[in-house]
Amino acid sequence: MTWRMTGTYYAPCSCKVSCPCELGEMEGDQGWCSGALAFEVRSGNVDGTDISGVRVVLVGDWPAGFLGGNGTGRLYWDTGVSQEQRSAFEPVLQGRQGGVWEPVGSLISRWLDSRQTAISVRKDGDATRISVEGFGELVSEPLKGASGEFTRLLHGAAAFRDDIVLARGSGSSWRDPEMRQWQSGGHSEQADFDWSA
Numbered sequence: 001m002t003w004r005m006t007g008t009y010y011a012p013c014s015c016k017v018s019c020p021c022e023l024g025e026m027e028g029d030q031g032w033c034s035g036a037l038a039f040e041v042r043s044g045n046v047d048g049t050d051i052s053g054v055r056v057v058l059v060g061d062w063p064a065g066f067l068g069g070n071g072t073g074r075l076y077w078d079t080g081v082s083q084e085q086r087s088a089f090e091p092v093l094q095g096r097q098g099g100v101w102e103p104v105g106s107l108i109s110r111w112l113d114s115r116q117t118a119i120s121v122r123k124d125g126d127a128t129r130i131s132v133e134g135f136g137e138l139v140s141e142p143l144k145g146a147s148g149e150f151t152r153l154l155h156g157a158a159a160f161r162d163d164i165v166l167a168r169g170s171g172s173s174w175r176d177p178e179m180r181q182w183q184s185g186g187h188s189e190q191a192d193f194d195w196s197a
Helices: 083-093 101-106
Strands: 003-010 033-046 055-062 071-078 108-111 115-117 119-124 127-132 136-142 152-154 163-168 187-196
Touching (some): 033 083, 071 119, 083 101, 101 108, 136 187
Parallel strands (some): 071 108, 071 115
Antiparallel strands (some): 003 033, 003 187, 119 127, 136 163, 163 187
């Protein structure tokens, strides 16, 4: 199976600015870690299935930290995503089809059944607000230096993000009754991506 996806992801989490996992720490700053990866796929294809325009959010909980593994994860698909797209794309995001998602998939040992719900994305200046109906609100607002340029982190500890924009995730919260309830301590990150396998 071959796949490719381009777009933007936004990733607020439970940690304060900046997330310890980015620097290789095995434990989140609260002794545990919860976070979200919200994807806006601009273009993509999984073994012949077009995934352009797909909105999906991956949420994970880890008992110590993201890099420590043994996590629980769930995918939340926008209502506009077809069953064909879900069936093709889900194994990619769960790390079962190689590429950058394989190491991420190895850090989530338990996958809960996926959910389908309305996902809306709203731009508010530099901030992006993602509403996942019935489950949560995700906020990512890029940090800027004195020059006005975005604050970036190069070659963070997690293999799927070589160049990210550090952001503020204040206002993010998650409330799936089958997962840990959390609010962002202030951290987020975001990046454009172009991945394939």
